[in-house]
């Protein structure tokens with residue numbers, strides 16, 4: 464029987480928690496606690512504790528977080544920062560708006576930024592690397608950090624999609640000098656609007672990002688520099704505190720859905736699935752997205768749509784360097800090939816086991832198995 468399995472169900476992000484959320488709105492509202500209040504401070508403490516970072520700052524969104532981290536590090540015009548091209552535009556645009564030049568490079572075998580491509584792109588203008596911890600999987604940070612150390616480059620991780628993801632037991636976002644995490648509603652930890660966080664182990668970067676995000680004021684309220692307003696709303700922080708309590712269970716549920724997809728679809732030669740939960744003990748993935756590569760991708764997407772299943776081809780089906788309007792004028796064949804075949808299946812807390820099996824049934828039927 465036909466089912467509706469949307470790619471992401473935005474109303475349910477609210478409706479599934481409506482009663483608890485209404486209590487939170489009421490409680491925060493009655494306190495008049497809207498800007499930089501206890502809920503935000505608590506959230507920053509949880510975020511730091513959860514990831515093992517020394518410092519966390521709530522910011523308006525992860526794009527701002529990346530930009531502020533780069534500004535805090537002291538990015539200058541002409542400085543080049545190497546990033547993946549298979550990432551959200553925000554990775555590259557944050558480098559640009561912080562004053563530098565993004566240099567998008569190829570993805571590697573694991574479909575994350577290719578360490579060899581990073582090394583090949585390094586020149587005397589290169590100052591940093593911004594790996595994206597994509598789809599909730601942390602890159603092989605041993606390789607990236609050793610390149611950074613060899614060439615004396617900073618690392619700012621785009622951990623927008625990776626809160627809770629680990630490499631060799633260490634949390635995404637804690638390898639480099641700083642990182643940013645997104646709390647966009649569809650993120651594994653999502654609020655009801657825009658939201659982001661910066662984490663760092665470096666007090667100097669913390670202090671500078673703090674100033675930049677609050678009109679140049681430091682934690683004691685003293686104006687120390689020019690800044691702007693990029694604060695995380697206290698109400699959003701209260702919502703995030705509520706979701707944080709169940710965050711590890713949420714990750715386990717997503718990994719369970721990934722296990723269903725893997726067990727049902729793993730044998731289809733027409734598909735290349737993302738790494739399974741057990742494929743490599745160095746990685747703990749949170750499956751922000753379940754992105755696979757498929758033969759006859761567009762036809763598969765259409766078939767799933769007809770059968771009520773929402774899928775997503777990420778970022779309008781284009782890698783960063785394919786936006787010619789942004790001034791890029793080169794080819795990255797592996798990345799471009801990837802974008803011809805990639806598709807994301809529903810992966811969220813709103814799908815039941817039966818929904819996941821239905822998605823698999825439809826894919827199996829499409830390939831005539």
Ligand SMILES: Cc1ncc(COP(=O)(O)O)c(C=O)c1O
Nearest residue numbers: 524525526551553623645647659
């Ligand atoms: C990889 C990546 N980087 C950066 C961002 C930007 O996050 P935000 O929407 O919080 O600015 C996103 C958000 O989707 C993302 O997926």
